[in-house]
Amino acid sequence: MTSEGPYIRIDQVSRRYGPVRALDDLSIDIEKHEFIAILGPSGSGKSTLLRLIAGLDRPTTGRIYIKGEDVTELPPHKRGIGMVFQEFLLFPHRTVRENLAFPLRMTKETPQKIADRLAWVEGVLSLNGLMDRYPNQLSGGQQQRVALGRGLVAHPTLLLLDEPLANLDRELRQEMEVEIRRYQKQLGIPFVYVTHNQEEALSMSDRVAVIHRGRLEAYGERQAIYDRPQTPFVARFVGKSTKFAGVVDPTGGFIKLADHDYAVANAATGLHRPGMAVEIFVKNERFDLHPAAEGRAGIPCVVGDVVLRGPFLEYILETGGRERIIAVQPKRVDPLPLGASLSLSWDAGQCHVFAAE
Incomplete structure (x- = not known):
């Protein structure tokens, strides 16, 4: 692999847990400015793939490359990846400012760099006036923006999102779909977004990867996935x-x-x-x-x-x-x-x- 290749390459990755094959010979290439949705039903292997990209788990076979570098054996903190989960996981007794600064303090960044990064994420996510509030003083949408900010504050090379809107009501979820897509275009880094909600996948992504029983059923531009399904499962599941x-x-x-x-x-x-x-x-x-x-x-x-x-x-x-x-x-x-x-x-x-x- 060289830096001439895709920004992220998942190359023939499989993951087995005893007799269970959670992922089966899966390959995906992701370019730098893409928003990719990983779509599939519960138990299809979506979150397993996200964990492998993040380094929280390792493939049984296959390799993972980021910016041309083989990171398959690299620990999570050395991959430069941000993550946002379904649960906001905000510290209830810390302010927004303290929640956002936490990942930077863990990596022992200088006070000046922490101040600069907090000012940047405050502006990007429109958190002005919220920095000294506590999580229980925020709306669901504001808490979601703080969770996103904590994933972005370290300037990651890519952001992984594991069903981050699942706990929001429908109206707020639709608002956040637009906002998250806007952030991705503004930041210019790849977002890899796991969901079982096809509306989210189709409204937010550039390309969609459909996974079923650990196998890649389809991968392509979102309109093509919807209009021209290549397998019965995709025809049944998307739309x-x-x-x-x-x-x-x-x-x-x-x-x-x-x-x-x-x-x-x-x-x-x-x-x-x-x-x-x-x-x-x-x-x-x-x-x-x-x-x-x-x-x-x-x-x-x-x-x-x-x-x-x-x-x-x-x-x-x-x-x-x-x-x-x-x-x-x-x-x-x-x-x-x-x-x-x-x-x-x-x-x-x-x-x-x-x-x-």
Whole structure:
């Protein structure tokens, strides 16, 4: 490795705990100015990866490089990494100033350097007027900014964030999403952000790494991860989707649904051969709804309920069997009434088809 490579390189890293493989041959490159979200369900290996980058744990196999240097065996305090956790971990009997200065005092920085760093972080995070307060005198958002400040005050080479917004209410969490992304762009260092919340991952990051059962399912630009999932798990996990089972018809040009009298064009004829069993994933906001009286081809359904989601409506559709489908539509002046008979369909280019698992 040389300094010409990526800012951070996770190279074929695995971590085993006895028979359990928490991470399995995972490789990720991160550039200097990137905000990377590590997204996955609980137990997928996200926090294990963060601990390996920080030096709090060591990989069973593989290497970790920062700025071209192999840091796999380097202890945490020599890696120049800041960390922010789900719990704020602020000392309750110390002021904001004392909480922020703590990491600098631990590394025996000079009083002048401590004063300079505190002035810098106070300005960056808009902590003016809060420095002499105690944690219990701060709002949740202010406490979060102090926790961020403690991770940044030592001028780290990168910042690791482990679900730092999980304990905030929805409105404050959305405000902090914008603020944290702004800090990252202002500071120009990589942020690696672990979350199971796909809204956070998609709203804050430049690229998203999706991890499932210790393996990297996808890694790429956030819009591409959402719009063009490469595996069934990513199609299922990123964005709210509905899955349909189907079989490619003998001509190879259409996919006949297994549980509905409806066929959709096979947009990838080279990949899905005649007779192949497939799974179709459709994002809930990409369904088309038309009154049944228009006679359009689609899945017959009836509006069972309507849920308001701000500027959108979720239509809970009954299909005559046990299956219920949720279709998300922009809010209308006159929403579809309960009991309305509809035909549900979708454009073949707006769904994702995989060989059946």
